[in-house]
Amino acid sequence: MDNPTTTHGYVDRKDDLIKRLRRAEGQVRGIQRMVEEDDYCIDILTQVSATTKALESVALLLLEDHLGHCVAEATREGGPVADQKIQEASAAIARLVRS
Secondary structure, eight states: OOOOOOOOOGGHHHHHHHHHHHHHHHHHHHHHHEEEEETTTHHHHHHHHHHHHHHHHHHHHHHIIIIIIIIHHHHHHOHHHHHHHHHHHHHHHHHHHOO
């Protein structure tokens, strides 16, 4: 975990990220309601796909901010911290690609 005084790259987009996450949360609740109401499978799958895309857009915004802020700052400083941040970003990208 980072230092509590550390400013993360997403700080300028925090409101947008929260808005997107709340929208995805509403979509998940809608999916749950659809299942409870025995809606048609394809309609539910369509909503799952939309929710997945919404979460992917959040992930991409966070990744973009991480690369532009955290990784860029670490590479300017160099050393093992830079290597660590690059490895973290690579692992995060790999997880996104596999999901």
